[in-house]
Amino acid sequence: MSESNWSVPETEVVQRVRDRLDADGTDVLATIVGVEGSAYRRPGAKMLLDDEGGVGSITAGCIEDDLLAAAEAVRESGRPDRVSYDLMGDDADDVWGLGVGCNGVIDILLEPLDKTYRPAVEAFDAGRDVAVLTVLSADGGSPDGPEQLGDRAYYYPDEGHLRLPDGSPADEWPDEALAEPAADLAERGSGDVVTVEGLDGATLTVFIDGITAPADLVVFGTGHDVGPVVELAERTDFRVTAVGFRGAVDLAARFPEAHRTVTTSPGELDDALDIDDRTHAVVMTHNFVDDRLVVETLLRSDAPYVGLMGPRDRFDEMLEAFDDEGTTFDEADLESLYTPVGLDLGGGSPYQIAHSIVGEALAVSNDRTPGHLRQRDGHIHDRVDVDASPSP
Amino acid sequence: MSESNWSVPETEVVQRVRDRLDADGTDVLATIVGVEGSAYRRPGAKMLLDDEGGVGSITAGCIEDDLLAAAEAVRESGRPDRVSYDLMGDDADDVWGLGVGCNGVIDILLEPLDKTYRPAVEAFDAGRDVAVLTVLSADGGSPDGPEQLGDRAYYYPDEGHLRLPDGSPADEWPDEALAEPAADLAERGSGDVVTVEGLDGATLTVFIDGITAPADLVVFGTGHDVGPVVELAERTDFRVTAVGFRGAVDLAARFPEAHRTVTTSPGELDDALDIDDRTHAVVMTHNFVDDRLVVETLLRSDAPYVGLMGPRDRFDEMLEAFDDEGTTFDEADLESLYTPVGLDLGGGSPYQIAHSIVGEALAVSNDRTPGHLRQRDGHIHDRVDVDASPSP
Numbered sequence: 164m165s166e167s168n169w170s171v172p173e174t175e176v177v178q179r180v181r182d183r184l185d186a187d188g189t190d191v192l193a194t195i196v197g198v199e200g201s202a203y204r205r206p207g208a209k210m211l212l213d214d215e216g217g218v219g220s221i222t223a224g225c226i227e228d229d230l231l232a233a234a235e236a237v238r239e240s241g242r243p244d245r246v247s248y249d250l251m252g253d254d255a256d257d258v259w260g261l262g263v264g265c266n267g268v269i270d271i272l273l274e275p276l277d278k279t280y281r282p283a284v285e286a287f288d289a290g291r292d293v294a295v296l297t298v299l300s301a302d303g304g305s306p307d308g309p310e311q312l313g314d315r316a317y318y319y320p321d322e323g324h325l326r327l328p329d330g331s332p333a334d335e336w337p338d339e340a341l342a343e344p345a346a347d348l349a350e351r352g353s354g355d356v357v358t359v360e361g362l363d364g365a366t367l368t369v370f371i372d373g374i375t376a377p378a379d380l381v382v383f384g385t386g387h388d389v390g391p392v393v394e395l396a397e398r399t400d401f402r403v404t405a406v407g408f409r410g411a412v413d414l415a416a417r418f419p420e421a422h423r424t425v426t427t428s429p430g431e432l433d434d435a436l437d438i439d440d441r442t443h444a445v446v447m448t449h450n451f452v453d454d455r456l457v458v459e460t461l462l463r464s465d466a467p468y469v470g471l472m473g474p475r476d477r478f479d480e481m482l483e484a485f486d487d488e489g490t491t492f493d494e495a496d497l498e499s500l501y502t503p504v505g506l507d508l509g510g511g512s513p514y515q516i517a518h519s520i521v522g523e524a525l526a527v528s529n530d531r532t533p534g535h536l537r538q539r540d541g542h543i544h545d546r547v548d549v550d551a552s553p554s555p
Numbered sequence: 556m557s558e559s560n561w562s563v564p565e566t567e568v569v570q571r572v573r574d575r576l577d578a579d580g581t582d583v584l585a586t587i588v589g590v591e592g593s594a595y596r597r598p599g600a601k602m603l604l605d606d607e608g609g610v611g612s613i614t615a616g617c618i619e620d621d622l623l624a625a626a627e628a629v630r631e632s633g634r635p636d637r638v639s640y641d642l643m644g645d646d647a648d649d650v651w652g653l654g655v656g657c658n659g660v661i662d663i664l665l666e667p668l669d670k671t672y673r674p675a676v677e678a679f680d681a682g683r684d685v686a687v688l689t690v691l692s693a694d695g696g697s698p699d700g701p702e703q704l705g706d707r708a709y710y711y712p713d714e715g716h717l718r719l720p721d722g723s724p725a726d727e728w729p730d731e732a733l734a735e736p737a738a739d740l741a742e743r744g745s746g747d748v749v750t751v752e753g754l755d756g757a758t759l760t761v762f763i764d765g766i767t768a769p770a771d772l773v774v775f776g777t778g779h780d781v782g783p784v785v786e787l788a789e790r791t792d793f794r795v796t797a798v799g800f801r802g803a804v805d806l807a808a809r810f811p812e813a814h815r816t817v818t819t820s821p822g823e824l825d826d827a828l829d830i831d832d833r834t835h836a837v838v839m840t841h842n843f844v845d846d847r848l849v850v851e852t853l854l855r856s857d858a859p860y861v862g863l864m865g866p867r868d869r870f871d872e873m874l875e876a877f878d879d880e881g882t883t884f885d886e887a888d889l890e891s892l893y894t895p896v897g898l899d900l901g902g903g904s905p906y907q908i909a910h911s912i913v914g915e916a917l918a919v920s921n922d923r924t925p926g927h928l929r930q931r932d933g934h935i936h937d938r939v940d941v942d943a944s945p946s947p
Binding site for chain 2: 395
């Protein structure tokens with residue numbers, strides 16, 4: 164597994180899955196369904212094993228090579244399989260990881276990538292949270308139930324009930340028992356195994372893979388300082404939209420990392436963009452009037468983050484201009500406004516500024532108070548398992 | 556000027572200058588020597604105008620095109636020149652910048668890039684602060700003095716006196732009057748114009764360009780999670796050294812963005828690396844014993860930042876191991892230790908983790924307390940001029 168392979172943003176893994184689904188290839192999707200002890204990634208981490216090797220990663224190189232062999236078997240049989248690796252202790256670390264941090268037990272679901280997974284990709288692309296429910300085992304019950312390893316259903320929090328991959332109602336799934344954990348995991352974007360009783364009395368063990376849609380980052384501006392913001396935001400898994408006014412420049416060419424580009428006018432944002440509670444905006448048109456119109460629209464929206472470039476007194480001028488036109492914002496409205504934009508990291512180069520802006524958007528999107536982790540109380544839930552080396 | 560051009564890290568501008576000096580080409584170096592009102596970059600910002608166009612930038616596209624013409628004249632005459640652009644007000648903004656944020660008066664020194672600039676590049680490469688003193692004007696005095704526009708001397712804080720570009724003593728420069736401001740600006744990495752009396756009675760106007768050597772970021776580890784740290788650190792102008800042990804992998808191939816790679820052993824760090832008060836270290840070998848040996852060396856050094864990947868309790872185990880071997884660290888020693896490493900931004904993907912680590916190193920290197928800029932009191936010195944749009 165190459166370094167670049169390990170480093171791909173999550174969004175690129177999903178894009179690759181989509182491409183392979185379209186290509187109708189015979190690929191294998193590997194998903195961590197259980198982790199004991201410490202391993203690099205958490206349940207739900209995925210790796211697509213296609214004819215070019217693997218995209219994405221499950222551990223920092225501990226078992227990927229071995230996984231390729233297991234995947235080959237699944238590709239040939241066309242049937243899903245579960246593999247478990249016990250990487251406990253120093254020996255395992257030596258055997259598997261050359262000290263790159265491999266211990267713990269990892270339980271992995273291997274399945275042929277087929278159209279039953281397409282709804283997950285479509286939800287991700289649509290910016291819609293979803294939970295993918297996959298049967299790991301079923302004991303007892305009738306043969307009509309969802310009893311086979313790999314059988315699948317979907318749960319959309321915005322719908323509230325299970326559906327089969329083809330969109331039809333999942334009548335044979337225990338909707339009531341699964342809806343609540345599915346809703347929770349979809350919102351948190353994590354995965355877990357639940358055991359419930361099937362409608363036919365079977366004991367169902369189901370892996371629920373909560374996939375939270377990526378946060379949107381919308382950048383307003385076409386100046387040469389926008390590029391680094393787009394690039395770093397894409398790296399950190401924001402779905403980036405670059406917005407320009409008056410069609411002055413070829414946005415797609417200028418911002419190749421952007422998920423999409425939109426050319427519109429400050430007065431038509433509501434029509435041109437879907438601004439909602441997962442929209443993180445960075446306003447840097449460097450044009451006072453444009454910025455003011457954009458900020459006015461954003462402060463009236465549900466956008467949780469409105470980063471405005473420029474010194475504080477410039478925004479004070481903006482507030483006066485709002486007053487003059489009879490527009491007023493109360494403190495609650497201004498909660499989402501971050502100006503001067505960015506974290507206080509120092510440094511004035513374009514990339515340093517972009518780093519501070521993207522870091523701030525990331526913190527807000529994850530509801531964190533940016534500061535040193537060493538000063539944070541409690542567990543660092545999604546970081547505590549980063550280190551994986553055994554104690555001596 | 557292309558977006559990628561604008562986005563190049565400062566270090567790449569210096570590298571380009573070095574390459575062009577080696578190539579002995581007829582290029583022109585443009586340096587902002589004065590700024591009134593708001594413009595994108597500060598005094599000292601540079602742009603190299605070579606036969607391929609320009610590398611680096613001094614405003615967000617406001618005057619670069621015009622600058623190319625002025626540079627052409629300097630290239631032909633072979634003599635330095637000063638140009639001043641008055642971009643005050645809306646009109647100027649329309650004329651020059653299409654609203655990308657151009658106002659204020661910008662005073663620019665244009666000079667043929669020649670060997671008198673090489674000491675600046677060498678100091679930068681050597682990790683040595685330096686001040687480049689360039690005569691802007693001289694009234695009166697004898698013709699022997701440093702009176703010509705473009706005449707140059709250097710000041711190294713670690714030496715304490717002026718030198719000519721060829722290394723000889725700058726006997727004809729008013730050392731006493733210039734040493735103090737030069738030392739101050741070199742340390743702060745900013746530029747300013749000073750007027751002093753020359754030894755021959757001339758009134759010397761000198762631009763002092765303080766160039767602070769880039770901070771070093773040394774990453775210990777060769778795992779697949781290291782790559783994003785190296786990449787993002789390079790983007791934010793750290794001089795990155797990737798350190799691996801036991802020659803397990805081809806570091807240069809794995810970490811192409813690294814300024815250099817070092818293969819050594821945990822016991823030989825002092826010999827293999829120059830660890831000093833500008834060394835920022837990230838320890839992520841994922842091997843407990845290696846990490847412990849590296850951290851022990853770093854905590855004994857002047858390194859201001861020692862980021863250790865892994866949960867806090869892992870470091871507590873490390874402290875116990877230190878105790879067992881009779882090594883103790885007091886609170887002052889542990890000031891520089893940051894574990895868990897990184898800023899609390901949330902997110903667990905390799906790039907998100909790398910973003911939080913590099914952001915923390917950047918904040919420490921700039922002596923900032925990371926947090927939202929909107930909550931910071933006082934001026935954001937190196938950010939206040941980011942916005943450049945005129946008030947309506």
